[in-house]
Amino acid sequence: MIKRHNLGTRYSEAVIYNGVAYLCGQCCHEGNEGKKDVKVQTKETLENIDRVLAEIGSDKSKVLMATIYLKDISYYDEMNEVWDSWIAEGHYPARACVEAALAERDLLVEIVVTAAV
Numbered sequence: 001m002i003k004r005h006n007l008g009t010r011y012s013e014a015v016i017y018n019g020v021a022y023l024c025g026q027c028c029h030e031g032n033e034g035k036k037d038v039k040v041q042t043k044e045t046l047e048n049i050d051r052v053l054a055e056i057g058s059d060k061s062k063v064l065m066a067t068i069y070l071k072d073i074s075y076y077d078e079m080n081e082v083w084d085s086w087i088a089e090g091h092y093p094a095r096a097c098v099e100a101a102l103a104e105r106d107l108l109v110e111i112v113v114t115a116a117v
Contacts, residue, residue: 005056014056020064021056021117023049025110027102038075038108042082045111053115061088062116066095069110073099079109 005021006013014023028036028044036044053059070079076097087093093113102110 005052014052016056016117019117021053021058021115023052023113023115025069025112026052027104027107027110036106036108038070038078039082041108042079042111043086045109046082046086049111049113053113056117058115058117059088060086060115061091063087063091063093063113064116065114066093067112068095068097069100069102069112070097071100071102071108073097075108 001017003016004012004014005016011024014021016022026045026048028041029048050060053062068079068083070076079097100110102108
């Protein structure tokens with residue numbers, strides 16, 4: 001059975017199938033993105049991931065895979081400072097990090113995760 005969480009017009013915030021949750025891309029909180037640096041945006045993005053995982057009965061220790069999209073790869077070290085303090089020790093997921101054009105002009109980071117439920 002496929003379970004869709006927080007269904008929107010174009011996408012679900014998460015889709016769960018066979019004990020695995022596939023989250024849509026998460027970004028920082030809406031508003032004033034242009035005034036937020038990559039560390040703040042990464043922190044808020046990870047808070048959103050925490051929220052969605054909690055709503056579906058999972059948590060960051062169960063993240064299997066993460067794909068991180070950065071507007072500019074030069075933000076890599078700053079983003080990693082926040083990531084490293086967030087991820088559950090000993091529960092490091094498979095991960096990719098790439099530079100990408102993001103949907104909103106002021107967004108600096110977007111993260112997609114897959115997690116066990």
